[in-house]
Amino acid sequence: MENDSTAVSLKLFIVLSRAYKAINEHVNKVIQANGLNPTEFAVLELLYHKGDQPLQQIGGKILLASGSITYVVDKLEQKRLLQRIACPSDRRVTYASITDEGKALIQEIFPEHAEQINKLMSSLTDSEKLTAIDLLKKLGIPAGKF
Amino acid sequence: MENDSTAVSLKLFIVLSRAYKAINEHVNKVIQANGLNPTEFAVLELLYHKGDQPLQQIGGKILLASGSITYVVDKLEQKRLLQRIACPSDRRVTYASITDEGKALIQEIFPEHAEQINKLMSSLTDSEKLTAIDLLKKLGIPAGKF
DNA sequence: TATAATAATTTTGAAATCGAGATATTAAAT
């Protein structure tokens, strides 16, 4: 059934994908210029802003398979940007915890990161951005489960 | 300079990422259930809807490095879903051309694909979708070059 | 307490992607 609503949805999907990829491409360059890949940055930034996290929950939040978490956390640990900390109450669990070095790096990168996103979005007024936020919030929480 | 506008932009970046990933996660499942990966689908769909394309232009349109194009096109050619066709006027150029088998596959997948996207977007009214399209179009074309 | 079921992490092998050259062709400049 290719009705009108479907055509509009498809169009929205396309512009959503384009916008995301266009923005992301530039954002990733800034991150990589600072010696991190996008996944590493996402993990560090999560730990910086939300505090220590069990490895499992990192996977959930940044959408990464469990095997990949181990890999990224290994990398960041080798770079001394985070530490693994055993959970005292449940020995199955390992926390990732950002180090002082990691904090310093995020503090250095983040303002530039935010500034760049702001520039990339300067084609919208603040009021338009707020409208977009409202609409995308609804989109991010799909109506049912599929 | 972390002013108000920057904060709004960051927020928009986050909800944009979430929305894109949430939708995409589901969309990819449908594609993979049909034996293709997202990149293969993107290439085939491009050829189906836009006609034969020089390999290079495929890279530009779906944002893929030249080495990856070769790889994906090889895969699709092995599956007999597309053909390489030498350009008669410029021997550096190779066109990718979807085969009848490829067309049949897209014809089978695409309606389900479109239908699913429509379902995933049912939390917005058509009018809201149109508003979102307008705003995201502007976003996709960043103001300057960075 | 055993035993089974569940959970968190790691290991492993394969697939996908990138970036930097290599090759071939065409276009431009002198």
Place this chain on the structure above:
DNA sequence: ATTTAATATCTCGATTTCAAAATTATTATA
């Protein structure tokens, strides 16, 4: 015409990711 620069594709090695199985620890059940 020859050299030089630009373009298109491919090759290769390294990185990142996933999926499935293995490992270890915990919790629930008999």
